[in-house]
Amino acid sequence: MIGPLPSFDRAADLEELLRAxxxxxxxxxxxxxxGGGWRIVAPCGRVLKEGGDLGAAATIELTLTxxxxxxxxxxxxxxxxQGAEAAAQWLHLVLAGARRYQMASDxxxxxxxxxxxxxxxxxxxxxxxEARYRTLSAELERRVLAQVAVIERxxxxxxxxxxxAAMGSLAGGMAHEINNPIGFIRSNLSSAARYLxxxxxxxxxxxxxxxxxxxxxxxxxxxxxxxxxFDGLLAESAAGADRVAQIVGSLKxxxxxxxxxxxxxxxxxxxxxxxxxxxxxxxxxxxxxDLHALxxxxxxxxxxxHALYALLHNAxxxxxxxxGTIAVASGVAGGEIRIAVRDDGCGMPDTVREHIFEPxxxxxxxxxxxxxxxxxxxDIVRAHHGRIEVESAPAAGTTATICLPLxxxxxxxxxx
Amino acid sequence: MDERRGQLTVKLVYYGPxxxxxxxxxxxxxxxxxxxxxxxxxxxxxxxxxxxxxDLLPVGFAAPSGLVIKFKLFTVPGQVAHDGTRKAVxxxxxxxxxxxxxxxxxxxxxxxxxxxxxxxxxxxxMDLATLPLVxxxxxxxxxxxxxxxxxxxxxxxxPWPLFFASAMEGRGVLESFSxxxxxxxxxxxxxxxxxxxxxxxxxxxxDAVGRLS
Numbered sequence: 001m002i003g004p005l006p007s008f009d010r011a012a013d014l015e016e017l018l019r020a021x022x023x024x025x026x027x028x029x030x031x032x033x034x035g036g037g038w039r040i041v042a043p044c045g046r047v048l049k050e051g052g053d054l055g056a057a058a059t060i061e062l063t064l065t066x067x068x069x070x071x072x073x074x075x076x077x078x079x080x081x082q083g084a085e086a087a088a089q090w091l092h093l094v095l096a097g098a099r100r101y102q103m104a105s106d107x108x109x110x111x112x113x114x115x116x117x118x119x120x121x122x123x124x125x126x127x128x129x130e131a132r133y134r135t136l137s138a139e140l141e142r143r144v145l146a147q148v149a150v151i152e153r154x155x156x157x158x159x160x161x162x163x164x165a166a167m168g169s170l171a172g173g174m175a176h177e178i179n180n181p182i183g184f185i186r187s188n189l190s191s192a193a194r195y196l197x198x199x200x201x202x203x204x205x206x207x208x209x210x211x212x213x214x215x216x217x218x219x220x221x222x223x224x225x226x227x228x229x230f231d232g233l234l235a236e237s238a239a240g241a242d243r244v245a246q247i248v249g250s251l252k253x254x255x256x257x258x259x260x261x262x263x264x265x266x267x268x269x270x271x272x273x274x275x276x277x278x279x280x281x282x283x284x285x286x287x288x289x290d291l292h293a294l295x296x297x298x299x300x301x302x303x304x305x306h307a308l309y310a311l312l313h314n315a316x317x318x319x320x321x322x323x324g325t326i327a328v329a330s331g332v333a334g335g336e337i338r339i340a341v342r343d344d345g346c347g348m349p350d351t352v353r354e355h356i357f358e359p360x361x362x363x364x365x366x367x368x369x370x371x372x373x374x375x376x377x378x379d380i381v382r383a384h385h386g387r388i389e390v391e392s393a394p395a396a397g398t399t400a401t402i403c404l405p406l407x408x409x410x411x412x413x414x415x416x
Numbered sequence: 417m418d419e420r421r422g423q424l425t426v427k428l429v430y431y432g433p434x435x436x437x438x439x440x441x442x443x444x445x446x447x448x449x450x451x452x453x454x455x456x457x458x459x460x461x462x463x464x465x466x467x468x469x470x471d472l473l474p475v476g477f478a479a480p481s482g483l484v485i486k487f488k489l490f491t492v493p494g495q496v497a498h499d500g501t502r503k504a505v506x507x508x509x510x511x512x513x514x515x516x517x518x519x520x521x522x523x524x525x526x527x528x529x530x531x532x533x534x535x536x537x538x539x540x541x542m543d544l545a546t547l548p549l550v551x552x553x554x555x556x557x558x559x560x561x562x563x564x565x566x567x568x569x570x571x572x573x574x575p576w577p578l579f580f581a582s583a584m585e586g587r588g589v590l591e592s593f594s595x596x597x598x599x600x601x602x603x604x605x606x607x608x609x610x611x612x613x614x615x616x617x618x619x620x621x622x623d624a625v626g627r628l629s
Contacts, residue, residue, distance in 0.1 A: 008504060009427065009472075009488060011418070043421070067474040068453040068486060096456070104460050104469055110507075111500035118500070 005113055008106035012066040014040070015048050017098040027051045033087040039075040040064070048072065062088040066099050155379075162376040166306065166313075170251070170276060177247055177279040181240030188233040188240075195226045195233075250275040263296035266304060266337055266404075270328055273308035277316060277326075284323025285316065292331040295406060299384055304402075307377035311341040311388075311400045314373060318345030318398055332406070336386075340401040347394045356390065417608060423484045424608065426600060429506055432515035433522065433529035434494030435465060437554040440583035441515060441593075442473045442489055448590050451625045452477040453486070467493045470505050477624040481614035487625060494529065503536045511548035511600040512537075513592060518553045518561040518580070548599035549576045552592040557582040594626040 018026070018040070030038050030051055037052030041061075058078040062085060063070050074091065076084035198221040205214035217223075250272045270291060278287050308328075315326045330339045348356075348363070355361045357378045374388075381388050386404035417424045430438040439459070446457045455474035459467075470493070476486035490509075492502040506512070514533060516526040537544050551574070553567050562570075564580055571578050577595045581588025601610065601621045610616045 007508065009490070009508070011425065067458070067472070067488075068455040068476050069474075096458075100458060100460060103458075103472075107469055107501060107504055110504035111498070113500075114503045115500035 005110055006106060008103050008110055012069055012071050012095075012099055014042055014064065014066075014071040014095070017066065017071070017095050017102065018048060020098045020101065021094060023049070029090075030087055033090070034076050034080050034083040036077045036080045036083070038084070038087070041073045041075055043070065043072060060084060064088065064091055064095065066095050071095070159376055159379070162373065163306070166309065166373070169313075174247060174251060174276075174279065178244050181243050185237045185240045188237045192230060192233050195230050198226055199223070246275060247279055250279075261298065261300050263298050264301045265296055266294050266299065266301075266339065267291045267330055269301050269305040269308055270330055270339060272305050273312055274328060276309060277312045281316065282323075285319060285326070287312070287326045287328065290327065290329040292329075294330060294332065294337055297337060297404065297406065299404070300380075303380045304384070307380040307402065308339065308341070310373040310377040311402070314400070315341050315343035315345065315398065318343050318347070320345065335406055337404045337406060338401055340399055342397065342399040344397040347392045347396045347398050349394050353390055353392055357388075421484075422482055423486060424604070425486045425488065426510045426604070427508055428487060428489050428511045428513065428596065428600070429509040430489065430491040430513045430515055431502075431506065431529070431533050432492075432494060432554075433517055433525040434496075436494060436515045436517040436522070436526075436529075437583040438491040438494065438515045439465075439467055439471050441513070441552075441554070441581075441589055442471050442491055444583050444586050444589045445475075445489065445593060446473050448586065449475055449625065450627050451475040451487075466495060467491055468498065469493065469501060475625055479610070479614040479616040481616070483614050483616075485621075485624075496528075496532075499532065499536070502532070503540065506533075506536050506542075507540050509542070509547070510603065511596050512550075513596050514549060514551045514576075515583075516551060516553050518555045518567070519558050520560050520562055523562065545575070546603075548596060548603055550579060550592050550596040550599065551576050552579045552581050552588065554581045554583050554588075556580050556587065557585055590626060594622050597622045597626055 026049065030049075034052075037054035038050065039047055039054060040049040042048055054075065054077060059075050060078045060081055062074045062076070064072045064074055074084060074088050076087070198217070202214050202217045202221065202223060205211075205217055270289065274287050274289055281287065312326065312328070319326070324344050327342045328339065329342070330337070332338070352363060356374050358375065361375075378388050381402055381404070384404050386402060389401045389403060390398065391401075392398035430441055432438055442457060446454070453474075453476035458472040458474075460469035460471070471491040473489040474486065475489070476484060478484050490505050492498075492505045512533070514530060516522075516530075534544055537547065551571065553562075553564075555561065567580075568578060577592075577599075579588055579592035579595060581592055583589050598618060598621075601618045605611055605618070608614070610621065611618075
């Protein structure tokens with residue numbers, strides 16, 4: 001820290017100015033110029049410098065000025081006036097130079113001091129602002145982290161909600177689909193029981209040796225028809241049981257019971273998802289599959305089945321109630337596995353298409369959908385480093401294509 | 417005021433943007449004034465036409481009471497970079513002449529310099545509202561200058577006397593300086609009773625320094 005500075009424009013002081021001059025040279029120059037004794041005196045009378053001996057002879061006094069101020073006197077013998085006047089002349093010049101130097105250097109110090117103080121003030125202002133920003137940045141970071149945690153938690157809840165909703169709507173459809181075969185299997189079994197009683201009666205009559213009764217029963221029960229129908233009942237029931245087994249199998253794949261991340265054939269996901277949808281479709285709607293062999297790829301098959309089911313479900317919603325077609329095609333193109341779900345339904349304008357992946361965006365009425373199907377599908381596909389491309393136009397149908405890079409990258413495996 | 421030596425030193429500062437003619441004002445005054453005491457003009461370190469430290473013109477006279485009144489007329493460096501120097505020169509000023517550049521393209525620089533004056537004055541504990549201050553629009557000899565009524569309109573709300581000058585031609589320099597002296601007198605009279613104690617009227621005060629040679 002710099003102490004208090006003398007002001008640069010303070011009154012000129014002879015003693016101070018003389019201090020800036022080399023004393024020996026000054027004395028020598030004055031001795032030579034005057035050629036006798038001399039004295040430099042301050043306004044108060046104090047002798048500042050002297051040379052030689054003035055003795056008792058008469059003296060003259062010449063004023064020494066700086067700027068317009070009288071700063072002192074040069075005293076010399078009266079007999080040496082000419083030399084004394086010459087000395088006063090050059091002293092005037094020398095003092096003016098010393099004064100210039102003193103003012104310039106003092107002003108420089110003052111200016112540097114002022115600049116230094118200004119810098120100090122600026123520096124502390126900067127430090128304060130830096131501290132403020134650092135606090136702000138820490139606070140922001142903390143809030144971002146908190147927000148990210150909220151988003152992740154919400155997303156997980158959303159995902160589970162979507163899964164539950166999908167399962168719920170599936171369960172409704174599946175109950176009907178399973179009840180149907182169970183109904184006709186049960187009815188077939190009761191027919192079979194009746195047929196068995198009739199056959200037993202014929203066999204009983206035959207055993208008794210009552211051929212006439214046996215013949216009569218055969219005719220009465222139309223045993224030929226019974227035998228043929230029995231066969232049909234069994235075949236039909238077996239097919240019904242197979243159908244139930246198939247539905248249960250697809251449901252199992254859907255419900256992540258056997259969840260595993262490993263190389264898998266994505267066509268399996270397509271078939272499972274399609275089977276689940278098909279089971280719920282009315283007669284007017286057909287799902288066609290055009291599947292080409294796909295290389296096995298590390299993936300979460302259950303999750304991808306979900307995603308495909310969501311696309312299929314949407315395609316079905318786009319179709320008119322009276323009917324339409326949904327075509328699913330799979331294949332490899334441009335280093336990607338591509339699975340396209342195309343419908344010839346109502347399509348959608350760009351204004352809708354821009355929002356389809358946003359959570360809770362739905363064009364369906366309240367209660368008809370949560371608006372999460374495509375959001376979750378998109379999340380699943382993105383977790384597999386893929387994307388969903390959507391092409392659509394009003395009344396021209398929609399094609400949604402899942403594109404997955406062939407080689408699974410690190411981190412593939414879907415949601416937490 | 418140095419009672420012991422019977423001297424009163426008055427510091428007047430010519431302030432303003434770079435190249436507005438502050439030094440030229442002092443050079444003209446040195447030639448025009450016929451004060452009792454008039455020193456050599458001291459010019460410290462210039463670079464081209466630009467003042468790096470300051471210029472100093474000392475003038476003075478003796479009041480009827482014997483009091484010697486000395487004026488030190490300083491200029492500040494106008495360039496933005498030399499603010500520390502400007503502030504040091506401004507400190508302890510008893511009056512300020514703000515020399516503005518009349519050229520149209522200098523209006524912004526004038527404004528910035530005046531704001532700088534206000535800021536430096538405030539940080540030095542000087543109050544522009546009470547500090548004797550005169551505004552001089554210099555360079556009236558140039559082309560493309562703001563017309564007088566436009567300048568007057570712009571400064572109409574300001575409390576300071578407004579003068580037009582051409583320091584190069586010597587016009588308006590003495591008039592604005594005299595106006596500053598008159599204002600300085602009022603201030604000094606309050607403090608040192610120049611009129612009653614030293615028998616020095618305002619007119620005599622202005623005339624003693626600002627008389628044409």
